[in-house]
Amino acid sequence: MGKETLTPIFCVHGGNRFYLPYIIAQVKDSNPNTPFYFLSDRSTAYYRGIEHVCYEDYFSKAREFEKVYKHHYLDGTRYTTELFCFQRWLILDEFVHKMGFERGFIIDSDVMVYANVERLKALYKDFDMSIIYLNEGSSHGASCFFNKASILGKLSDVIFDMYTSEKSTHLLQDLFSKKTIGGVTDMDALHIFKKRYSNLITTGSIPINNLAQDSGILQDDRYEQEGDRSKVFWKNKTPFFKNLSDGAFVEMAIIHLQGHSKNTIQKYLQLRTFRAKSLFVFNWLAFKLLKYPMRWWLKLKKQRHKI
Missing domain, CATH: 3.90.550 (Spore Coat Polysaccharide Biosynthesis Protein SpsA; Chain A)
Structure with a gap:
């Protein structure tokens, strides 16, 4: 392309x-x-x-x-x-x-x-x-x-x-x-x-074909949490969140590191x-x-x- x-x-x-x-x-x-x-x-x-x-x-x-x-x-x-x-x-x-x-x-x-x-x-x-x-x-x-x-x-x-x-x-x-x-x-x-x-x-932020945009890592309680934020499950450097309603893993096209979460941005750098x-x-x-x-x-x- x-x-x-x-x-x-x-x-x-x-x-x-x-x-x-x-x-x-x-x-x-x-x-x-x-x-x-x-x-x-x-x-x-x-x-x-x-x-x-x-x-x-x-x-x-x-x-x-x-x-x-x-x-x-x-x-x-x-x-x-x-x-x-x-x-x-x-x-x-x-x-x-x-x-x-x-x-x-x-x-x-x-x-x-x-x-x-x-x-x-x-x-x-x-x-x-x-x-x-x-x-x-x-x-x-x-x-x-x-x-x-x-x-x-x-x-x-x-x-x-x-x-x-x-x-x-x-x-x-x-x-x-x-x-x-x-x-x-x-x-x-x-x-x-x-x-x-x-x-x-x-x-x-609503998944379509199991792909969604993170609404904010500090504020979306639809997904499993870890501390003050959504827990990220990495697979081949691709982030997934675990939906609490059905246990499904949803791929995140983006992660929004709002507020103080920017201070840990190095944890989210996944370069191939x-x-x-x-x-x-x-x-x-x-x-x-x-x-x-x-x-x-x-x-x-x-x-x-x-x-």
């Missing part, structure tokens, strides 16, 4: 974090020839294995949204973080349309991809998009497959409507009043989006190919050397004095 026919993978991420070399290597191990578009700032431009895109070049919708955004968070913190969580969808919508993509797989920067995304394409061929539907009150987009670029435009419209429609003030107050932790986030927008276009959107292993080593060393140059320089200096 030629590179031009493969389903591209997209990630929008701000800043440089220790877990990115792991995410990139796992994507390229499971999807070696698939283009991986990493929309970020210049701090991540040196990574190999990605098609780095400066998201500032696709920021016009995001900039307009910032003018109407109203922050609703219980302790008043996380303004920049929550604003960007909304803006990333607008950035992606703008990029996808300008580049002419019709389908793709979207991941958060804390998602490890173990399955080839062409398998997901076959699963969701009858829908415009898959998102993660947690329960009646919550959805999120840590991993989403879309078959029509127009569905991203619909999501952008929902995001703007939340803050600009005649009913927006009442809607935001109603959403905020139901929060016991956190506040109004892009997860609320995705939940409204799922309800509004229920005939076009399916749920990626020499190419992916080499890529990881290069990116990991580059991150360390560029993130902490003075620390490494001092270590080298000490070693030279010992010789």
Whole structure:
């Protein structure tokens, strides 16, 4: 299958974090020839294995949204973080349309991809998009497959409507009043989006042909648990979760390492190919050397004095 026919993978991420070399290597191990578009700032431009895109070049919708955004968070913190969580969808919508993509797989920067995304394409061929539907009150987009670029435009419209429609003030107050932790986030927008276009959107966390997307390793009690997270059963470097209802093992296309679970990401790195292993080593060393140059320089200096 030629590179031009493969389903591209997209990630929008701000800043440089220790877990990115792991995410990139796992994507390229499971999807070696698939283009991986990493929309970020210049701090991540040196990574190999990605098609780095400066998201500032696709920021016009995001900039307009910032003018109407109203922050609703219980302790008043996380303004920049929550604003960007909304803006990333607008950035992606703008990029996808300008580049002419019709389908793709979207991941958060804390998602490890173990399955080839062409398998997901076959699963969701009858829908415009898959998102993660947690329960009646919550959805999120840590991993989403879309078959029509127009569905991203619909999501952008929902995001703007939340803050600009005649009913927006009442809607935001109603959403905020139901929060016991956190506040109004892009997860609320995705939940409204799922309800509004229920005939076009399916749920990626429900197994189809025994393949599913993890909704979050710290939050899915449908599966056997180990400590504070879903227990992973590895078979030939492929992750499975054990369903508590019937004991069946369900293959996970991705694992979402949200929150503090990112601190143990090395446990979830399952590389098969020499190419992916080499890529990881290069990116990991580059991150360390560029993130902490003075620390490494001092270590080298000490070693030279010992010789």
